[in-house]
Amino acid sequence: MGTINIxxxxxxxxxxxxxxxxxGLKITMKHFIKGFFFRKNVTIQYPEVKRDxxxxxxxxxxxxxxxNKTENCTACFLCETVCPADCIHIVADEREDEFNPDGxxxxxxxxxxxxxxxxxxxxxxxxxxxxKDAIKMSGNYExxxxxxxxxxYDLDHLKRDIKGRGKIV
Amino acid sequence: xxxxxxxxxxxxxxxxxxxxxxxxxxxIWFERRGASWMQGRVGPNRVGPFGLMQPLADVIKxxxxxxxxxxxxxxxxxxxxxxxxxIAPICALAVxxxxxxxxxxxxxxxxxxxxxxxxxxxxxxxxxxxxxPVILAGWASKNKYSVLGALRGSAQIVSYEISMGLALLSMLxxxxxxxxxxxxxxxxxxxLGFLPSWGVxxxxxxxxxxxxxxxxxxxxxxxxxxxxxxxxxxxxxxxxGAMKFALFFMAEYVAMIMASAFISTMFFGGYSLxxxxxxxxxxxxxxxxxxxxGRQNVKAFFEFISIFTKVSFFMFVxxxxxxxxxxxxxxxxxxxxWKILFPLSLINLVGVTIAVYFLNQ
Numbered sequence: 001m002g003t004i005n006i007x008x009x010x011x012x013x014x015x016x017x018x019x020x021x022x023x024g025l026k027i028t029m030k031h032f033i034k035g036f037f038f039r040k041n042v043t044i045q046y047p048e049v050k051r052d053x054x055x056x057x058x059x060x061x062x063x064x065x066x067x068n069k070t071e072n073c074t075a076c077f078l079c080e081t082v083c084p085a086d087c088i089h090i091v092a093d094e095r096e097d098e099f100n101p102d103g104x105x106x107x108x109x110x111x112x113x114x115x116x117x118x119x120x121x122x123x124x125x126x127x128x129x130x131x132k133d134a135i136k137m138s139g140n141y142e143x144x145x146x147x148x149x150x151x152x153y154d155l156d157h158l159k160r161d162i163k164g165r166g167k168i169v
Numbered sequence: 170x171x172x173x174x175x176x177x178x179x180x181x182x183x184x185x186x187x188x189x190x191x192x193x194x195x196x197i198w199f200e201r202r203g204a205s206w207m208q209g210r211v212g213p214n215r216v217g218p219f220g221l222m223q224p225l226a227d228v229i230k231x232x233x234x235x236x237x238x239x240x241x242x243x244x245x246x247x248x249x250x251x252x253x254x255x256i257a258p259i260c261a262l263a264v265x266x267x268x269x270x271x272x273x274x275x276x277x278x279x280x281x282x283x284x285x286x287x288x289x290x291x292x293x294x295x296x297x298x299x300x301x302p303v304i305l306a307g308w309a310s311k312n313k314y315s316v317l318g319a320l321r322g323s324a325q326i327v328s329y330e331i332s333m334g335l336a337l338l339s340m341l342x343x344x345x346x347x348x349x350x351x352x353x354x355x356x357x358x359x360x361l362g363f364l365p366s367w368g369v370x371x372x373x374x375x376x377x378x379x380x381x382x383x384x385x386x387x388x389x390x391x392x393x394x395x396x397x398x399x400x401x402x403x404x405x406x407x408x409x410g411a412m413k414f415a416l417f418f419m420a421e422y423v424a425m426i427m428a429s430a431f432i433s434t435m436f437f438g439g440y441s442l443x444x445x446x447x448x449x450x451x452x453x454x455x456x457x458x459x460x461x462x463g464r465q466n467v468k469a470f471f472e473f474i475s476i477f478t479k480v481s482f483f484m485f486v487x488x489x490x491x492x493x494x495x496x497x498x499x500x501x502x503x504x505x506x507w508k509i510l511f512p513l514s515l516i517n518l519v520g521v522t523i524a525v526y527f528l529n530q
């Protein structure tokens with residue numbers, strides 16, 4: 001083993017560097033003209049323009065609601081059980097009948113439904129486990145907060161109004 | 170000294186300093202945005218229209234930062250380095266002619282701050298000073314990365330100064346003079362019937378060697394080993410903050426302007442009119458009915474435009490090359506300097522000497 005010396009045969013043209021340098025200069029000039037005259041670039045001007053992620057992107061959680069703004073969650077604890085990061089905490093209670101106008105009996109309801117976004121690993125297992133399609137992950141990736149408390153999502157926050165997948169446009 | 174001499178001298182100094190320092194923010198802006206365009210990015214575009222106010226914001230930041238120096242540094246040399254870095258290239262600009270002469274109030278004004286016969290020696294002396302800020306800053310900082318950068322930098326600048334000097338010497342033999350004004354006059358003719366008799370056409374190898382050596386002298390990529398961001402953090406100016414760093418930063422660009430002006434004067438005809446400008450001078454003079462004096466002043470104006478264009482072009486090439494080529498390794502740098510450029514310039518010098526000897530007979 002040890003050092004392996006590889007020797008290549010270079011032509012005089014390659015040895016003199018200069019032709020290769022001019023090729024390089026031509027390429028950068030092409031890019032310069034593209035950027036300067038045609039304003040072509042790959043930068044996304046972030047706060048004004050948002051990156052378009054795929055529909056499968058797993059961002060900030062939300063809980064879907066029916067037309068009465070009642071959450072679809074029945075506090076079955078499947079998400080809490082499956083969560084590998086142990087970041088979902090549900091307190092269940094019985095649900096009154098008047099919240100089921102269509103006759104679909106949702107027997108239980110979550111009294112509190114807390115997600116600790118700082119622990120969450122955004123694996124999406126909760127979304128897959130949910131039998132009621134209640135807990136979902138939106139396309140919102142702007143999850144920066146200015147205090148630790150804001151990163152604990154409670155039921156009110158999770159039931160916020162979300163259109164479609166909740167993508168940032 | 171008469172009053173007129175004093176006024177015209179101060180006016181010339183102010184003009185050169187004003188233009189040179191006035192275009193600095195624009196060059197820095199262009200460096201950053203040009204880099205972005207070449208890399209498919211946008212670059213700073215938030216401060217002012219097109220981000221043009223960005224350098225101003227930078228200056229405000231530099232000025233309002235805390236002025237501090239590390240405990241262990243040698244204070245005198247530590248503070249001396251950025252001053253020398255900025256002063257040296259500005260002084261060298263004094264002998265760059267930016268026009269033949271203007272006639273004001275019946276008196277001739279030579280458009281050069283210091284019209285001296287040994288102008289090239291003067292430039293070389295101050296270009297040679299550029300090694301001092303590097304080694305002073307590195308050594309006084311008491312930082313191992315700074316010292317490494319300074320050692321590399323000084324070795325590099327000293328090595329490339331030899332090739333630069335030899336390339337220059339071959340041109341001095343061709344021109345037969347040390348005075349920049351006479352060199353430009355020599356270059357304002359034609360060569361082989363159709364080319365302007367610029368040094369680059371008369372002595373292309375010399376021009377190439379000089380051009381490469383200039384990059385090493387100004388510590389620009391591909392020869393920015395004294396800084397070497399990825400290896401030495403920032404090299405010799407690692408321990409400098411606030412306005413002291415800003416001075417180094419400005420010095421780099423002033424040195425680039427000086428180098429561009431130097432190569433324009435030596436190899437690209439200096440202030441001699443670009444093709445088409447002579448016709449423009451004639452047209453304007455005839456249009457306004459200027460006589461000899463007015464015609465000369467219009468010509469001087471166009472000569473200034475000419476050298477300004479040339480310097481701008483070379484500044485662009487500096488930036489263009491920077492974003493094209495990666496940094497040389499240190500042994501590659503020394504190989505290029507000592508094994509290729511040094512023999513090449515030496516052979517070129519001998520060849521030019523023989524050619525000039527036989528052509529002058």
